Amino acid sequence: MKDIKKLLPHRKPFLFVDRIEKADKDEIIGYKLFGDDEFFFKGHFPGYPIVPGVILIESMAQCGGAGVNELGILGESLIVLASVEKAKFRKQVKPGDEIKMVIKNKRISKAMLRQSGTAFVNGETAAEGEWLCLVAKKDQL
Numbered sequence: 387m388k389d390i391k392k393l394l395p396h397r398k399p400f401l402f403v404d405r406i407e408k409a410d411k412d413e414i415i416g417y418k419l420f421g422d423d424e425f426f427f428k429g430h431f432p433g434y435p436i437v438p439g440v441i442l443i444e445s446m447a448q449c450g451g452a453g454v455n456e457l458g459i460l461g462e463s464l465i466v467l468a469s470v471e472k473a474k475f476r477k478q479v480k481p482g483d484e485i486k487m488v489i490k491n492k493r494i495s496k497a498m499l500r501q502s503g504t505a506f507v508n509g510e511t512a513a514e515g516e517w518l519c520l521v522a523k524k525d526q527l
Contacts (some may be wrong), residue, residue, distance in 0.1 A: 387406045387409070388406075388456055390404065390405060390406065390452060393406070393451075393452040393453075393455040393456055394448055394451060394455070396448060402418050402441060402444055402445035403416050403445065403448045403449045403452050403487075404416075404417050405417050406453055408453075409453035409454075409456040409457055410457070411491060412491060413489065413490055414452075414454070414487075414489040414491070415486065415488055416452065416453065416486075416487045416489070417484055417485065417486055417487070418449075418484065418485050418487070419482075419483075419484040420437050420480075420482070420483055420484070421482070422481035422482060424437070426438055435481055436479060436480055437478075437480070439475045442479060442485070442513040443473055443515050444467070446487050446503035446504075446513070446515065446517075447501070447503075447519065449487040449489055449503070450489040450499070450501040450519075451519065453489060453491075454494065454499060460494070460499075460521055461523070462523065463521045463523055464521075464523075465519045465520075465521055466520050466522065467517060467518075467519050468517075468519055469518045470515055471516045471517070471518075472502075472515055473513070473514070473515035474513065475513050476511045476512060476514070477507055477512040479507055479512050479513075483507050484507070485505040485506065485507055485512060486507075487503055487504070487505050488503060488504050488506070489501050489503040490503065492516070496521060497520065497521055498518060498519065498520055498521060499518070500516070500517075500518050501516070501519075502515065502516040503515065503516075503517075
């Protein structure tokens, strides 16, 4: 698999995918280890740090976008999160936890990308949801 920085425009502190293990037209699997130095742990929550739910959704959306870019389906495109549905948070993710993200491609077109995903910690579901991303060709930006 390609270096994640070649698959996503995101950079620290807002890059939430470490690696992609699998990417095919149906499913994408990726990982993110949340170290104790993540910027959001200082304020979410002091004395009891947990990964914010919105960061878990963003991580899954980034994983899905990286996987689609790995496949080369959309060419040189910028994939932008447009809506989130059915988000559920089931288990807290803490410093030192690695999430495994399993993303399902529901629909891919030149204009949009619809996916669903689940983030697991130690085999247990931490978060799940569905999202829609808009696709813009880099020369249209």
